[in-house]
Amino acid sequence: MKKILFLDRDGTIIKENNKDYQIDSIEKIHFHKKVISSLSKILKKLDYELVMVSNQDGLGTNKFPEDKFWVIHNHILGILKSEEIIFKSIHIDKSFQNEKSNNRKPNIGMLSKYLYNNKYNINDSFVIGDRLTDVLLAKNIGCKSIWIKENNDHYKNFTEEEKFYYSNSDKKILEKIIKLKTNNWEKIYQYLYKIRNKLIYKRITSETNVEISLDIYGNGQYHINTGIGFFNHLLEQISVHSLMDINIKIIGDNHIDEHHTIEDCGITFGNIFNKLLCKKGIERYGFYIIPMDDCLSQVVIDLGGREQLSWKVKFHREKIGDVPTEMFYHFFKSFSSSAKCNIYIHSIGINEHHKIESIFKCFARAIKMAVKKNYTNKVFSSKGLL
Template sequence: MKRVLFIDRDGTLIKEPADEQIDSFEKLEFYPKVFQYLSKITNELDFEIVMITNQDGLGTNVYPETNFWPVHNFIIKTFESEGISFKEQFIDRTFAKDNAPTRKPNTGLLTKYFSSNYDLANSFVIGDRLTDIELAKNLGSKGIFINDNTNLGTDEITVKRETLNNVIALESNDWEVIYKFLKTDVRTGSIERNTNETKIKIALNLDGTGKSNINTGLAFFDHMLDQIARHGHLDLEINVIGDLEVDEHHTIEDTAIALGEVFASTLGNKLGIERYGFSLPMDDCLAQVAIDFGGRNWLVWEAEFKREMIGKMPTEMFFHFFKSFTDGAKCNLNIKAEGSNEHHKIEAIFKAFAKAIKMAVKRDVEKMILPSTKGML
């Protein structure tokens, strides 16, 4: 299945003048960095490049074709000279008031893409208007919003934008940023694991901002899992229904297994990741966590706890949590901690664990290579 970049023209590839008509060469100004980075997108990434643009009244007295085509053809030839070819060019000529099925955000011009040949869920619409983002929503795709020329001042537009926030995958007017975003993708994954003992749902965004929504039925366990999200700068949703009437064991163990598995699947091909990664102090404690997402599971654990329980979480389950995580994630973990306060000690371990993950999953967009001499992880 082919992924597509549906790219607007005016305000996205070229600057849009105040009268919104590029009907002369004097008005033509290409967007900064567009040639360099759209060329890299074309040559390095597996997208079909498509132009889709609304040109109000094209072919009428308001906008004669003799004014449009010389400039447009020059634009296309200039991109072609830089190795950038548009597989298709879709131009709608209707006026905004007409609300024609062919006019963005409607999809009348794009019916061929609603087929098994195209992966619309992993395709993008790039444009400078909210109608472009609405088009992305109507296609079942994501939007990249170039906001230079969009007036967001009115209440109506502000409300519309808020309803489209979940469609906007990136907001930037810098083609270098757009290229790096498309090259690395946002790494998200989810898992649902149901047994006779637990029912678990987890959603993970490795490139998040530290948001979490966690409910396992064990408040202290929730608090520790929240550390992974906040200090690892990843977004994490975990919902667990476990047999707590028996004890805490199955809930903690199965959550760790599922969390490890979703990390393994979300990391994908692991291209460009740092792979390794932390030690940190917390009051009287010092915790060291070293991790390797190398494809093999192993745990070294050097931490002792004198209390049987912290909150409603047995301290014997700390080791078991990290062992189960390594099994699911197929990673190495080396954990050491010392200190006198048991709460501080385990919290320091979870925070160091989060920092280790943050370091290890970080990617270098300029060096998207596998960090292994074996050729596979």
């Protein structure tokens, strides 16, 4: 299920105009420091959709005409879009506080389509805003809050509306909802990155005990122990060249042979990859060619849901390192079946070590390309699903 960042605009993305609380000219637009770079990284590396939710008091009245507002608003969106920061939807309430509109934050009238839709993971979503009304919006929709303030004391300089809500709120509940208090967007990104979803998958049989954790949009960090030295080395190449964070621990019956360990690693790795990957908004296809001295390897991958391996590789040695060469096909076949993906692998060359190492590196680069977010949330399939 998709997680959402419900973002306020004024005071959160751009700085608040404290004189009349209206951003109605170019001169009044001042973006928060690092907000653009941080939102860009959030969309690239984390699994969130952006939804803007803003109160614009009296929009459409003589004091705040709509023609001035929309020119400035669209200019702000254009700047963000130039950095591939695109909002799934934008919700703006025009009412005053005394009108008690159900659409005015912290009321939830504008957001009902997200609250009763099992496509969205509201519990792990956030409201990010600079007002107490944003914190209360998080409470009312059942998610968490990141509270932005220009000063260290988040309870000073309340508006009259905030004072009203604060005096009628349960302070303990508010503190539980607020997961971070900061006006530093880099810290917001770092916090969201730190808590990003990781999945740990275990597969236990009478032959092996496999435990794998995976972060598809990681930094290329790894800790791998399969009990097979050269196989460890090859799996490390996947992490380094795909930037996935991979932890693998396997206790297997290597005293018999390597078959069960390598097969079950491929099965488990494919399963966790398939469970963790959100296919909405990914490029789907990945392809890469890598030379390594005398060898040239090519890997093409389609994450479209079909499981098929085309293996055009010949080895002329029984083993490379401590791994039987026949097991390389078996690893990729097991991964393809569990991850439900189509993989084409072709390699030519003389040095067998170079051949298989370039295959694993190429496989990693193809995955990196295929899982890349395209920022449109489109599914690249005429069927509408992968």
